[in-house]
Amino acid sequence: MSTIDIRHAHPLTDERARDAIAEVARKLQERFDVSARWEGDNLHFARPGVDGVIELLPGAVRVKAELGFLLSAMKGTVESEIRRVLSEKLG
Template sequence: MSRIDIRHAHSMPKAQARKAIDEIAGKLHERFQVDCGWDGDVLNFSRSGIDGHIVLGERELHVKAKLGFLAAMFKDPIESEILRVLKEKF
């Protein structure tokens, strides 16, 4: 099993950061067909072979994901897309 663990600083108000995370979730759904849903300040996402979350902190986002065997083959493109969108949005 492969893992993604990304910490990304931000300086946005929480409401604005949450909106940006929603946009990221939309891109994840569009590109990788993941289902997403909020639980407080945590956006959970999953699909077959992928399970993770984005924690919205006051000054930092923390993205963690576990990738199953088949999804692990796509770790690099998934991680690259997350990093690209984080840089774009934050």
């Protein structure tokens, strides 16, 4: 298993950040068949080979994910894509 742990600061209000993360979750569901559910300010996502959470923090989000064996080999690519999407959606 391989772990991804990214913290990304943003200038958005909590409500706008939550909306942006919800949009990211919709795209993950469409593109990668990821299941997602909110628990308070945490968006949990999962599918075979990945299990993670996006935490909404004051002025930031934190993405933590555990990658299974197959995705571990692509950790750098997955991490880069997460960073790109966070920058695009949250600034």
